[in-house]
Amino acid sequence: MLDHNEVLLNQIDGVIFDLDGVIVDSEALHNESIKAAALQHGLALTDDFFATFMGQPDETILAHLSSRYLRGAVSPEQLMDEKQVIYRDLAGQLAAIPGAVEFIHLVRAAGMPIGLATSSTLENQRLAFDRFDLHGYFDVVVTVEDVALPKPAPEPYALAAARLQIAPAACLVIEDSLNGVRAGKGAGCFVVGLTTSYPASALQSAGADRVYGSYAEIAHALGLQRLQALNPAASAAAGLGK
Secondary structure, eight states: OOBTTBOOGGGOSEEEEOSBTTTBOOHHHHHHHHHHHHHTTTOOOOGGGGGGGTTSOHHHHHHHIIIIISTTSSOHHHHHHHHHHHHHHHGGGOOBOTTHHHHHHHHHHTTOOEEEEOSSOHHHHHHHHHHHTOGGGOSEEEOGGGOSSOTTSSHHHHHHHHHHTOOGGGEEEEEOSHHHHHHHHHTTOEEEEETTSSOHHHHHHHTOSEEESSHHHHHHHHTGGGGGTTOHHHHHHHTOOO
């Protein structure tokens, strides 16, 4: 079981990542796609609109738009289809969160199982993994289609831990959103907050056990720099050996 005061590599049996804001810097692209789809129906959304929904699936946002703002004139399913057409066109602009891909390589070099629990669709998860050649690094993938209750409910992380066959308390979750932190903690995992989307204070208030500003900091906290002696190439490529 993980010790809140000392997170060490040998206390973790597996790592479960979120996707958007943790591995890929995609929130802006998703939001722009939804804004463009809404605008086709005369609805202009501001950036502030999306803050409440961060960490929740597109279906939740689009159902809200359909019922509250479009009065059911356009179905959530139609909005989703339109949003996805736009997002596919923008997917070539996807960038990785700095250090994320290298950190995944380093975790794999440590021999730890790796899982994903995302509120994204399977299609968008595959687009991201295709772009950064990540398919071979993940033992388990849980997308919004796999769960009845998405984040902030604990089901996505509970399911990922179960599929990894690891007790939730021995799983380290990396999250950037408040809803994601709540989901990880609700599942009984040790949750690390990454400050790509929210400040440290907000992630801590949501329940994160630790908060870091970069993957280099997370690697240091986990003791992954000790891999340098065993696998210098992986550590050097990750830029996390110092």
